[in-house]
Amino acid sequence: MDRRIFMGAAAALGAATVSRAALAGLPEAVQQRSAATQPPLAPTGGVPYNPVVTLNGWTLPWRMNDGWKEFHLVAEPVEREIAPGMVARLWGYNGQSPGPTIECVEGDRVRIFVTNRLPEHTTIHWHGLLLPNGMDGVGGLTQPQIQPGKTFVYEFVMRKSGTFMYHPHADEMVQMAMGMMGAIVVHPKDPSLHRADRDYVFLLAAYDIDPGSFVPRVNTMLEFNLWTWNSRAFPGIDPLVCAVGETLRVRVGNLTMTNHPMHLHGCEMFVTGTDGGWVPPAVRWPEVSVDMPVGAMRAIDVRFDDPGDWAFHCHKSHHTMGPMGHRVPAMMGVDQSDLVERIRRLVPGYMAMGEAGMAEMGEMQMPLPENTLPMMTGEGPFGPLEMGGMFTVVKVRDGLARGDYRDPGWYQHPAGTVAYEWTGPVAEPQRPPGAPPDAGAAHVQVRKPGGHGSHH
């Protein structure tokens, strides 16, 4: 399929078929242009709750209409900045991918208008919600698909609190590969239940955007090159911010096609909720990596005792990389010094890379194909971060004001609390009696720093 034609058609059709007049009287379909984390949307009446913060996203405003909370989602082509220097042409809702978070309270009667500005039909399935079968959003099975230019209405009661998702159930593979998804957070009717001081939500999504191109290859099943949180990749993912001693809740949903062990440094993690409901406290166990199954949501509660900049990432190390050639052979230990000049005669500007490892990729910023993120990048207070994809930092500080989500900058370590280089004398190692002097180093070829003698 020619992706450009595909997208061109999307833009033209979407824009043309929904007239403003046809939408008169409906709640405004609010649009979001920014990929930055937007301030949470505090409730202005009704049951009080601590609003959720959508990481690099936003919450959809609503209006009350005769006892119904009315929302308006518009399915449409969007441009999403994956990270500075890279924009993806996706499909999403209300100007962004993922769509805005729908936030409400247990027992709310909600009416959600869905307008289709895509070139093809769509539906929305309310993943995990208990609702009448005809509201379940499965195209062909529980409703006719929403044709381009049409608006459908979903009406149901939020029967239970928790963390849920919405996504299309019509041409589902394509539409989800194109970025159509959003989170639903339902707060308990009783504000004292399941309280958290800070509440973040994001969805995991994987894209395959060929270096130099803009639109995901929707037919890819496994070999994705962009592993994102809310369609953002490091260094584009904002930090999560919380104070020492606060309860931090991170709600994560997985709409990729593989699992992701979410690993948060510096604390113990408890899964307090799944998309099935709240986990009884008695059966929660502490973890440092919470595995995210495919098509599932988790609410993870943590509390930090120590301030600092704590890494938060998927523990599949290839998922904390930017686009890279998975078939590129390693070059460790391969001396190229005598060949570089010869190769330069054919490929001017050639540089030998990878002789020692790939760390130099994180240090050098070489020109890359258009609209392509580096394989690893980022600069921390102590050096290159060498990361990409599903990586960010939880910034834990003492005495942060409640509701202050601003990035506090890099952590200033108290003196004597950072690992340091040993400069004292190096004594002979203590060996068990009778061990041969070089036991253990027998047949492993190790390339020693600075040496060039590993091949012979």
Next chain:
Amino acid sequence: MNHLSKRIVRLPALAAAALLLALAGCAGLGREAGFDAMASAAAQRVGATPAWPRDDAGRQRVDDEVAQLLAQTLTADDAVQVAVLQNPALQAVYGQLGVAEAELLQAGRLPNPRFRTTRTASEESFKYETALTLPLGALLTLPAVLGMEQRRFEAVRLQVTDRVLAVAADTREAWVAAVAAQQELHYLEQVREAAEASAVLAQRMARVGHFSQLDQLREQAYLADARVQLGRARGAALAAHERLMRLLGVDNPVRVRLPERLPELPPQPGEDGELERFALGQRLDVQAAKADAAATARALGLSRAIGMVNTLELGPARLAEQGEPLKRGYEVSVEIPIFDWGGARVARAQAVYLQAAARVGETAVNARSEVRESAAAWREAWALARQYRDEIVPLRRRISEQNWLRYNGMLISVFELLADAREQVNAAQGSIGALRDYWLAEARLRRALGGRLPAGAVAEAVPAAAAASTGRLVRRED
């Protein structure tokens, strides 16, 4: 060559005997005047003046001139000049002209019955001597023999001029082929270089443990292949160079320094109609046919011309040619006079003359067709060479730039980068091939036009010295 001999064989035998009056002036020819006339006709057509040294001083002059030409990088025009000065076959042919001229002078002074016999042995295509054996006294036969000798001399002169033109064209083609082969060799060396770097790297990769034997052997096989290609190309380049040496008459190839590159592709070629008209004025076969018709008229005693006729409009030729050049706005014609035929006695003369006229038409029609054919090939070659220069080579360069960016991002490996370099070199090589074909087509067009291109048919060839279009690989600012 062929046109000429054919044309002369077809000469009506009787015509020769009737040339008496017309031959009066030929006795004034001096030694070497015939060569000089030939040389100036050739020079006018190929832009290079032949020399026929017959003593040490003359030979020294030629050697000096050749030495001077060979002292610098040899252009195509210089190569042609060297060839017409010292191509060994041409020297022999010049000798033939000298013999014919001497015989003509001899015939003018002393009628010598033996001389006919010797000529028959050396020129098998001239059959009319036997037909014209005249059992008369020397005085009676003198004018007839003189006429024959004059016509034979003219024929030899045209033949020799034609040989000069042929050698010039061959030399030009050989020069193009030799320069192109050398340039191609340069690119194949780059391919070998890329394959070698790949193979060495693969070997090291395997030694350290990154590559399987299979991966390594593949690179090794590619290198072996690249070396074979390079060897073949070396042989071809050597052969092309030696062919040029033969045409130049140079015995020591070290003396010849060819440019590193073919001349750049000139701007857009001109219109065909111009070329055809130009060819009809320049080609020797057309001129020979017209001269034959005129001689025929004289032989038949036709003197009262009542107008001119375009031979291209005679008979079926007219149908074949109808309209096209006129549509383009070019008047193309080959005109000869027509005569007042008078009574029945000249009915035969009329038929004989129209026969000659038809042959002029045939020659002209063929000449025009040849010009169109070679001009079309020339134009086609130009378009192809331009496509290589303006499209394929830049495309390949851009692809290489993109691959370089991918290499930077560790999206591809150095092996893909080197494979791409080979692809890019292949495109550059293709471009050289297309440029070579253009210059070969141009040389063939010159030949079809009768020696040279009309002024303004194309702009002058640009030497490739400053040209970057095919020479360098990726350029980028780091």
